[in-house]
Amino acid sequence: MSSTDYAEGGNVPEDFVTYGRWVKERGVDLIDASSGGIAPVKVQSYPNYQVPAADLIRREVGIRTGAVGLIESGRQAEEILQNDRADIVLVGREMLKDPFWARTAADELRAAIEVPLQYTRYGSAWQRSQPPLPAAPMDATVS
Numbered sequence: 001m002s003s004t005d006y007a008e009g010g011n012v013p014e015d016f017v018t019y020g021r022w023v024k025e026r027g028v029d030l031i032d033a034s035s036g037g038i039a040p041v042k043v044q045s046y047p048n049y050q051v052p053a054a055d056l057i058r059r060e061v062g063i064r065t066g067a068v069g070l071i072e073s074g075r076q077a078e079e080i081l082q083n084d085r086a087d088i089v090l091v092g093r094e095m096l097k098d099p100f101w102a103r104t105a106a107d108e109l110r111a112a113i114e115v116p117l118q119y120t121r122y123g124s125a126w127q128r129s130q131p132p133l134p135a136a137p138m139d140a141t142v143s
Contacts, residue, residue: 010041013052013053013056015058016033016053016056016057017057017060017061017097017115017129019093020057020060021061022034022059022065023063024062024063025060028063029063029064030063030064030065030088031054031057031061031064031065031066032048032065032066032068032090033051033053033054033057033065033067033068033086034050034068034069034090035050035053045070046070046082047069047070047076048067048069048070048071048073048076048080049069049070049082050067050068050069051067051068051069051071051085051086054066054067054080054085054086055067055085055086055113057085058084058085058086060096062096064087064088065086065087065088066086066087066088066090067080067085067086067088067089068089068090068091068092069089070093071089071090071091071094072094073105073108074104074105074106074107074108074109074111075108075109077089077091077105078109
């Protein structure tokens, strides 16, 4: 990550470290390392493009970080976590595209996760592809 990768007049990696130290001193214990996407500047985006900021802040400031930035698959997320580049992975647009992204990622990684109770009553496209589960009891629902 170099300073030339950033918009003129904008923040650079050294600024991330400074701001990270400031917020840590004020009691913040996790930083979502995102550029926010709110300023009208051209950003070169590619898979994991904001992960280096999370990694830098985590190492230099000694604070937990959340990684973002075109994290599209479970394998990407797992790589970030296994290589200690961030403490958590935050997924946004991919979950808008696939509300079952967590399930998709688990399937990709061949990890078993429990089906949320709500899905056992009415089903879903994902659930229809899974072995049948007993229905949730009526008293387990909110009226």
